[in-house]
Amino acid sequence: MAQIILHHYPASPVSEKVRTGLGLKQLTWYSVEQNRLPDRPELFAMTGGYRRIPVMQIGADMYCDTQCIFSELEKRFPEPTFFPNQGSGLPFALSRWTDGPLFDLALRVAFAPVAESLPPALVSDRARLYLGPTGNFAEEAEDLPHTLAQLRPQLGWLEKRFETGRPYVLGDAPGLPDLLAWFIVWFISERYASAEDFLSEFPLLNAWAVRMKAVGHGYPTPMSPKDALDIAKDALPVGEEQSDPRDPQGIQPGMNACISPVTDSGETPIKGQVRSVSKETVSLSINNNQCGEMALHFPRVGYRLTLID
Numbered sequence: 001m002a003q004i005i006l007h008h009y010p011a012s013p014v015s016e017k018v019r020t021g022l023g024l025k026q027l028t029w030y031s032v033e034q035n036r037l038p039d040r041p042e043l044f045a046m047t048g049g050y051r052r053i054p055v056m057q058i059g060a061d062m063y064c065d066t067q068c069i070f071s072e073l074e075k076r077f078p079e080p081t082f083f084p085n086q087g088s089g090l091p092f093a094l095s096r097w098t099d100g101p102l103f104d105l106a107l108r109v110a111f112a113p114v115a116e117s118l119p120p121a122l123v124s125d126r127a128r129l130y131l132g133p134t135g136n137f138a139e140e141a142e143d144l145p146h147t148l149a150q151l152r153p154q155l156g157w158l159e160k161r162f163e164t165g166r167p168y169v170l171g172d173a174p175g176l177p178d179l180l181a182w183f184i185v186w187f188i189s190e191r192y193a194s195a196e197d198f199l200s201e202f203p204l205l206n207a208w209a210v211r212m213k214a215v216g217h218g219y220p221t222p223m224s225p226k227d228a229l230d231i232a233k234d235a236l237p238v239g240e241e242q243s244d245p246r247d248p249q250g251i252q253p254g255m256n257a258c259i260s261p262v263t264d265s266g267e268t269p270i271k272g273q274v275r276s277v278s279k280e281t282v283s284l285s286i287n288n289n290q291c292g293e294m295a296l297h298f299p300r301v302g303y304r305l306t307l308i309d
């Protein structure tokens with residue numbers, strides 16, 4: 001049975017989405033706590049430098065980005081499903097709202113009011129990553145009333161969903177849409193000092209948040225980054241080479257490519273050799289002395305894949 005290893009840190013909201021997903025499926029997993037700032041040598045050896053958190057490792061396969069993590073978990077552990085009521089496509093469309101515009105607002109609410117009291121290195125790193133090259137949390141703090149005015153009606157959309165009287169977004173069982181909404185509400189509740197007051201006008205959302213917290217995180221056991229690296233070294237990636245004759249970029253297995261997020265976040269592109277390609281995902285092979293051959297799995301949506309010589 002494949003060992004799930006999650007590289008994450010407790011304060012990461014995007015990781016909370018996956019931790020609760022592991023809880024929803026009641027899975028046993030290994031928890032590798034990474035630094036909040038990108039001093040992550042073992043993880044970078046295994047991912048060619050992909051700097052976002054979380055990453056899910058299974059042997060020598062690294063699932064980068066929560067889109068890939070959820071798809072892989074669903075494939076390997078279909079029950080209970082992330083997609084109750086046959087709702088498998090729309091939740092990913094919903095994730096483009098929650099992980100994009102909604103997260104951008106929540107991030108400002110979580111960081112801007114307290115940025116001055118946080119370590120300057122963390123603040124400047126996150127400003128570059130999320131606000132772009134000229135981003136600045138001091139300006140965001142002044143703009144907080146506008147940000148809250150944007151966030152409030154969007155949380156109201158979620159509140160309305162629960163007026164159906166059903167306990168979860170898709171009905172009687174929690175699924176991916178719940179995880180997508182949960183990490184935003186969790187982020188605001190954990191970080192924003194006035195969260196209780198701000199969220200008090202959404203009683204149905206608050207009652208749902210209590211249910212989501214009760215989902216838990218499944219069964220984690222701590223593991224060191226070094227042990228995770230040793231597991232990768234002893235394993236080989238699974239999964240066949242796959243090509244896609246309809247790929248709009250003409251990408252094929254064996255080509256050299258690099259991949260990076262489409263946002264202007266200053267992240268170094270990850271280089272590798274295409275192992276498989278499909279409409280939804282691309283896998284790159286990397287190989288180095290620290291961990292041997294690894295397969296890195298990325299979603300197509302939100303990432304730019306570029307061929308290199």
Ligand SMILES: N[C@@H](CCC(=O)N[C@@H](CS)C(=O)NCC(=O)O)C(=O)O
Pocket residue numbers: 011012013014015036037038051052053054064065066067099129
């Ligand atoms: N699109 C990515 C976003 C991941 C993301 O932005 N994660 C945050 C942590 S919550 C991050 O990596 N921040 C910078 C860091 O931790 O180095 C995903 O869905 O996995």
